[in-house]
Amino acid sequence: MQRIIIPRLGADKAWRDAARACLAAGLAPHDVTFGDASDGGLFDEVVQPPSIDAHDITVSKSFISLARSVVWHSDKDRFDRLYTFLHRAQRERRLMQDGADPLVQSLRNMEKAVHRCQHKMKAFVRFREIGDPKAPRRSFAAWFEPTHNTVEPTAAFFANRFADMDWRIVTPGVTAIFENGALRFALDLPKPDLQADAHEDLWTTYFCNIFNPARLKVDAMTSEMPKKYWKNLPESASIPQLIADAPARARAMADAAPTLPPVRTARVKDAATRSTHWDGPSEGMAAALSACKRCTLQAQATQVVAGHGPEKADIMIVGEQPGDQEDLVGLPFVGPAGQILDEAMSHAELDRAAVYLTNAVKHFKHTIRGRRRIHQNPDRDEIESCRFWLDSEIARTKPKVIVALGATAAFSLTGSKTAIKTRRGTFEVGRFGHPVLITFHPAYVLRLPNPSAQSDARKILIQDLALAASSVPRLASQ
Incomplete structure (x- = not known):
C-alpha cells in the first residue's frame, strides 16, 4: 500500500x-x-x-x-x-x-x-518566570502534557492573550515558542527545569479562599479538572486538604449564617396585607389609574383607557385591551370592534348607556410598522398587573353578570386559559364568585375570512349577549 x-x-x-x-x-x-x-x-x-x-x-x-x-x-x-x-x-x-x-x-x-x-x-497551563523580571520583555515557560496534538491549533490563543511577554509552552511533542511577537514551533525539546516563584503562593492563597466547601462535588471537580493535570498545577497541593476539611467548614458556615429573616419574608408580608383593588375614594381612582406604573405599557400608549358606564350596573362587559382608536379617544369600544359590539347589543336589546364597558388591560399594547400601530396581545404579567384595576371596577360597579369577551378577559376574570371555543355561551364562576358569561371578542368577527362566517359569528355574539341580559332578573332575585 x-x-x-x-x-x-x-x-x-x-x-x-x-x-x-x-x-x-x-x-x-x-x-x-x-x-x-x-x-x-x-x-x-x-x-x-x-x-x-x-x-x-x-x-x-x-x-x-x-x-x-x-x-x-x-x-x-x-x-x-x-x-x-x-x-x-x-x-x-x-x-x-x-x-x-x-x-x-x-x-x-x-x-x-x-x-x-x-x-x-487553556485552563491548566501554568507559566513560571524564567527570565529577568526587570527586562523589557519578561520571559516565562510552562510544561504541559496534552492528551492530543493540540499545541499548534491552540497556541494563537496564548499569543493573543500574552502578546506583551515572551513565553514557551513545552510538551512531550510539540513546543510553542513566542519571542518578540513571533510564534514558532519546535519538536521534542526536553522538559525545562521550572522553579516555583512568589506568584504561585499568591495564586494558591487566592484559590483556597474562593473554594466553597458547601458546593463541593468531588466527581464533578475531577471531571472538569482531571487528576492527570494536577502534578503541574501549583494549587493542586492544597486540594486534598480542602476536600478533607470541606464538611467541617460547611458546618461552620451554616452555624455562622445570619438569623435574620430573609428579605423575601418582608415582601411576602407586604403582599399579604396589600389591597387587591382600589380602596381609596372613588373620585381619586381615575387619577391613580392615570399614574399607574404597575407594568411598562403606559410608556408606549397615548393615554390610559378606563372603563365607562354607570356607577352601578347590572351588566359589565370586559374586553381585552384598548385598540388604536380607543387609545386616541380615551374611551373603550369606539373602534371597529366597538361598532360590532354596539350592533350586537342593539339586537340583544342591551342599552349601552346601562352597561359598564371596560377592558382587562387599560393601555394599548402595539408595535409600529411604518405609519400603522399593530395590536399585540398582552402577556400574562401585564394582565395580572392590570387585574388590580379591573377588580377595583368590579368592586365599585357591583355587576350581577359579567361578560368576558375573548381569552384575555376570560383569563383575567376566571384564571382559566382553556380555549374559548369549548367555553363559549356558558357561565363560569369568577375569581370572586361573580357569574361570568364567556363569549368571543367582537374583533374575532372582523378577522373571519368571508361574509358568511362573519354573519354566523354576529348571530352567536347576539345570542350570548341576550343570554346575559335575560339572566339578570333571575340572578337579582337570588
Whole structure:
C-alpha cells in the first residue's frame, strides 16, 4: 500500500493538500494510507502525494471545520478515517448530516475530544518566570502534557492573550515558542527545569479562599479538572486538604449564617396585607389609574383607557385591551370592534348607556410598522398587573353578570386559559364568585375570512349577549 508521510508540524495543511491530490488521482481508501514515519506498516511504500490539479475537488464547509480539529487527534488512524469519509462524501453528498453513520459518529467524537483537550490546555497551563523580571520583555515557560496534538491549533490563543511577554509552552511533542511577537514551533525539546516563584503562593492563597466547601462535588471537580493535570498545577497541593476539611467548614458556615429573616419574608408580608383593588375614594381612582406604573405599557400608549358606564350596573362587559382608536379617544369600544359590539347589543336589546364597558388591560399594547400601530396581545404579567384595576371596577360597579369577551378577559376574570371555543355561551364562576358569561371578542368577527362566517359569528355574539341580559332578573332575585 502507498503511504504518504504527514509531518508532525503543519499536519492540517499537509494532510489537506495530500488528500485532495489523492482524491483527484482516483485513489481509493484501500490504496493509500497517511501518517508519520514511525507508525507505517511493514509492506507500505512511502510515496509523495500525486502531482495533479485538485482544484475541482469540493467539500462542504462543515467537513472542513471537522477535519481542522480531527487532524490534531492522537489516534494514528485519524488521517485514514478522514480520507475514507472524504472519498465517500464525493458520492454521498448528505453524509455529513447522517448522525447515525458509524464513521461520522467516530469523527464527531474525535472532534469533541480535541476541543475538550484545547479547553483543558487553556485552563491548566501554568507559566513560571524564567527570565529577568526587570527586562523589557519578561520571559516565562510552562510544561504541559496534552492528551492530543493540540499545541499548534491552540497556541494563537496564548499569543493573543500574552502578546506583551515572551513565553514557551513545552510538551512531550510539540513546543510553542513566542519571542518578540513571533510564534514558532519546535519538536521534542526536553522538559525545562521550572522553579516555583512568589506568584504561585499568591495564586494558591487566592484559590483556597474562593473554594466553597458547601458546593463541593468531588466527581464533578475531577471531571472538569482531571487528576492527570494536577502534578503541574501549583494549587493542586492544597486540594486534598480542602476536600478533607470541606464538611467541617460547611458546618461552620451554616452555624455562622445570619438569623435574620430573609428579605423575601418582608415582601411576602407586604403582599399579604396589600389591597387587591382600589380602596381609596372613588373620585381619586381615575387619577391613580392615570399614574399607574404597575407594568411598562403606559410608556408606549397615548393615554390610559378606563372603563365607562354607570356607577352601578347590572351588566359589565370586559374586553381585552384598548385598540388604536380607543387609545386616541380615551374611551373603550369606539373602534371597529366597538361598532360590532354596539350592533350586537342593539339586537340583544342591551342599552349601552346601562352597561359598564371596560377592558382587562387599560393601555394599548402595539408595535409600529411604518405609519400603522399593530395590536399585540398582552402577556400574562401585564394582565395580572392590570387585574388590580379591573377588580377595583368590579368592586365599585357591583355587576350581577359579567361578560368576558375573548381569552384575555376570560383569563383575567376566571384564571382559566382553556380555549374559548369549548367555553363559549356558558357561565363560569369568577375569581370572586361573580357569574361570568364567556363569549368571543367582537374583533374575532372582523378577522373571519368571508361574509358568511362573519354573519354566523354576529348571530352567536347576539345570542350570548341576550343570554346575559335575560339572566339578570333571575340572578337579582337570588
